[in-house]
Amino acid sequence: LAQNSFDNEHLEKWELIGIGGFGHVFKVKHKKMGHDVAIKLLDMEGALFKEAKYLETSSSDYVLRIYGIYEGIPPFSKAKLQTKGIVTEFMRRGSIETLQKQLNCTPPVPLAFRLAHEVALGINFLHSMGILHRDLKPSNVMLSESLNVKLADFGLSTQSTSANTSNEEKAAHGGSLKYMPPEAFEANYTPSRSYDIYSFGILVWSIFTGEQPYKDALEFVVKMKVPEGQRPPLDQLFVENKEQLEELKTFICQCWEGEPSKRPTTKSMYSCNTFFSLHLRGKYQVIFNLKKKNKNKKQGLMSQYLFLIFLGMACTVGLSKV
Structure with missing residues (x-):
């Protein structure tokens, strides 16, 4: 995948905004970008890269934009396990x-x-x-x-x-x-x-x-x-x-x-x-x-x-x- 890689360095204020069959979605402040992004942590790594592939391929005004792949230990994680997720634009008005x-x-x-x-x-x-x-x-x-x-x-x-x-x-x-x-x-x-x-x-x-x-x-x-x-x-x-x-x-x-x-x-x-x-x-x-x-x-x-x-x-x- 050609997207940028994200870790915890510039991320703060994780807020859970959605739970689905494939994982959890968080609103996160990206300090360097200067605005919020959405990070979707998927339960299955294969599903994560599959979704990232489709989002990357699907570059359109009517398809959610992907910024890259997150890899790190979320601050709320009790298990302290390395986790991967998809970083996309955050839609303030929801769905x-x-x-x-x-x-x-x-x-x-x-x-x-x-x-x-x-x-x-x-x-x-x-x-x-x-x-x-x-x-x-x-x-x-x-x-x-x-x-x-x-x-x-x-x-x-x-x-x-x-x-x-x-x-x-x-x-x-x-x-x-x-x-x-x-x-x-x-x-x-x-x-x-x-x-x-x-x-x-x-x-x-x-x-x-x-x-x-x-x-x-x-x-x-x-x-x-x-x-x-x-x-x-x-x-x-x-x-x-x-x-x-x-x-x-x-x-x-x-x-x-x-x-x-x-x-x-x-x-x-x-x-x-x-x-x-x-x-x-x-x-x-x-x-x-x-x-x-x-x-x-x-x-x-x-x-x-x-x-x-x-x-x-x-x-x-x-x-x-x-």
């Missing part, structure tokens, strides 16, 4: 999941479209590099200071062996259960780009509703019902913008289609025509709705909403340049 918890409601429609659009651009880039993500979900979509998307957590990424979705490398069971396509529940399956397309459909549903799919469902129920065709409910999704978002509803259904071959291709998925047009049509209605919802909100939340309203207005300019 889409963080945003959902902060808002405690659906995001402004213009912002929701921009988030979905940029995730699609990130997926398209990964697929163009022959890489599958295989763990798309709100907590793995990081947000910059201006709420732009950065795809993260490539611990389950699988490198494609071909440009064809029908000829790709087999991989072990992976991904987050509620975002996995029905074919992934089979004992032996071949992961393909259509896996990410399905997950994207569920993710877009989550972005626009502010909810998690199958929130109260037990694991075995999800494994049984998803292959039978059950999906998150769409009936309450577009109550306020039904006419404007009908095209998006159709698009989501195409993405989470049970038959992989019937899902959109990567290129058609990231096509922005629908996102642009719906975003523009919904701008003023979004601002009106947010003002109405904010009447009974605490003053502490007002600054967040005002920022999002401003961002929603600005999106019409920013998106057209992507």
